[in-house]
Amino acid sequence: MEHIASYIQEHQQRFINELIELLKIPSVSADSAYSQDVWNCAEAVQKSLQDAGCDVTEICETPGYPVVYGEKIIDVSLPTVLIYGHYDVQPADPLNLWDTEPFDPVIRNTEIHPEGAIFARGACDDKGQMYMHVKAVELMIATNQLPCNVKFMIEGEEEVGSANLSWFIERNHDKLKNDVILISDTGMIAKDVPSITTGLRGLSYVEVEVTGPNRDLHSGLYGGAVANPINILTKMIASLHDENNHITVPGFYDKVEELSAKERAAMAEAPFSLENYKKALDINDVYGEKGYSTNERNSIRPTLDVNGIWGGYIGEGAKTVIASKAYAKISMRLVPDQDWKEITELFQKHFESIAPEAVKVKVKPHHGGQAYVTPIDSMEYQAASKAYEETFGKTPIPQRSGGSIPIVALFEKELQSKTILMGFGLDSDAIHSPNEHFGVWNYLKGIETIPYFFKHFTELSKS
Ligand code: BES
Numbered sequence: 531m532e533h534i535a536s537y538i539q540e541h542q543q544r545f546i547n548e549l550i551e552l553l554k555i556p557s558v559s560a561d562s563a564y565s566q567d568v569w570n571c572a573e574a575v576q577k578s579l580q581d582a583g584c585d586v587t588e589i590c591e592t593p594g595y596p597v598v599y600g601e602k603i604i605d606v607s608l609p610t611v612l613i614y615g616h617y618d619v620q621p622a623d624p625l626n627l628w629d630t631e632p633f634d635p636v637i638r639n640t641e642i643h644p645e646g647a648i649f650a651r652g653a654c655d656d657k658g659q660m661y662m663h664v665k666a667v668e669l670m671i672a673t674n675q676l677p678c679n680v681k682f683m684i685e686g687e688e689e690v691g692s693a694n695l696s697w698f699i700e701r702n703h704d705k706l707k708n709d710v711i712l713i714s715d716t717g718m719i720a721k722d723v724p725s726i727t728t729g730l731r732g733l734s735y736v737e738v739e740v741t742g743p744n745r746d747l748h749s750g751l752y753g754g755a756v757a758n759p760i761n762i763l764t765k766m767i768a769s770l771h772d773e774n775n776h777i778t779v780p781g782f783y784d785k786v787e788e789l790s791a792k793e794r795a796a797m798a799e800a801p802f803s804l805e806n807y808k809k810a811l812d813i814n815d816v817y818g819e820k821g822y823s824t825n826e827r828n829s830i831r832p833t834l835d836v837n838g839i840w841g842g843y844i845g846e847g848a849k850t851v852i853a854s855k856a857y858a859k860i861s862m863r864l865v866p867d868q869d870w871k872e873i874t875e876l877f878q879k880h881f882e883s884i885a886p887e888a889v890k891v892k893v894k895p896h897h898g899g900q901a902y903v904t905p906i907d908s909m910e911y912q913a914a915s916k917a918y919e920e921t922f923g924k925t926p927i928p929q930r931s932g933g934s935i936p937i938v939a940l941f942e943k944e945l946q947s948k949t950i951l952m953g954f955g956l957d958s959d960a961i962h963s964p965n966e967h968f969g970v971w972n973y974l975k976g977i978e979t980i981p982y983f984f985k986h987f988t989e990l991s992k993s
Pocket residue numbers: 655656688689690691692715716717730733931932933934935936
């Protein structure tokens with residue numbers, strides 16, 4: 531393909547400026563105070579698809595935030611790549627831990643990104659990575675080398691569980707018809723170690739509520755005589771792992787896919803330094819399930835984690851009180867072939883069963899999704915692999931990720947196509963965290979690599 535590098539060279543400042551404008555819109559899907567901003571962001575994305583050269587662009591309403599759709603069909607006999615991404619972002623909290631404003635993007639150099647990184651909520655997850663595709667398509671159209679058809683489906687509810695995306699997909703099978711789904715919403719191992727994500731974990735997210743007495747009580751008058759819901763909740767949570775850090779929910783591991791020794795050996799070959807890992811997180815040691823390495827613990831093994839816990843008095847000073855209620859939000863990351871609905875039920879049953887008579891327990895399921903794994907011998911994977919070879923000069927390493935994009939498993943079921951996950955973020959980019967950023971180098975490298983996926987996918991489809 532010609533002129534890719536030179537087109538990027540010539541337009542890179544504009545590519546960066548446009549992304550910065552998009553990052554200024556606080557499209558936080560979790561918080562209804564930002565509802566207008568989420569809608570504004572959808573419009574901005576639609577306009578960017580128009581500007582890139584799409585023939586059709588639409589804001590498609592759903593029961594929630596809209597899906598932005600775009601397409602450029604050059605020849606119905608050619609294959610179609612469907613690009614999925616999300617324009618919504620996580621809440622920016624806790625604000626006081628940001629060095630600069632989350633919705634006032636700035637470019638700063640870091641040790642890992644000496645070429646500069648854009649600091650803003652959503653810079654990497656997923657506005658920056660989604661926008662790489664918009665610019666890659668602009669580039670292919672502008673230089674007259676778009677080799678096949680392209681469709682965009684950019685949603686606004688990924689960070690809150692994509693509750694309405696299945697609604698949209700079910701009603702739009704024809705519109706979304708494609709030969710492969712391409713997503714950049716994951717990461718890669720390092721800037722000089724390209725990798726393709728071959729797996730995502732599933733998820734079951736629940737909220738638990740423990741109720742003791744019918745009102746908050748004086749902890750002197752009643753303390754010792756009634757159940758304290760916070761004491762009980764923490765004890766119940768502690769019992770969910772045993773001394774080997776196995777999860778104690780009965781049946782939890784029944785369907786877990788066990789990898790062969792050969793597969794585990796292949797995984798262990800991916801470059802990884804435990805020392806650097808600990809240093810980057812400022813921890814003296816790692817912690818997790820006995821018998822598994824760090825990389826296995828965070829990708830091929832299921833987990834159970836408290837994401838938040840509250841109750842009682844947390845204001846200034848001290849208040850002597852036994853709270854009436856205590857709460858926690860718990861996520862379980864799942865692996866093939868666990869079923870998220872079944873796991874949610876197993877958890878619910880178990881959690882209710884371990885509660886003492888003295889309290890009442892409610893388990894409220896939030897959302898979830900199935901895990902996903904792709905084979906590396908597919909034509910789709912080979913096309914992606916060749917694309918990285920062109921722009922990194924190396925064969926990318928297949929790597930299963932610990933994160934979740936629940937809709938991916940559904941794509942395969944509903945649209946019968948394979949998903950390829952070409953992520954360009956780094957673990958150190960602090961997604962979902964204060965000071966999220968995305969390397970300018972990674973952004974431009976993504977824009978450069980994507981067109982080669984289109985080229986190789988189209989060529990391999992014909993052969
Ligand atoms: N882009 C992430 C998922 C991700 C990040 C996968 C890095 C692999 C590597 C996505 O936006 C996300 O945050 N997903 C949520 C799940 C969702 C249901 C809220 C997650 O993984 O917590």
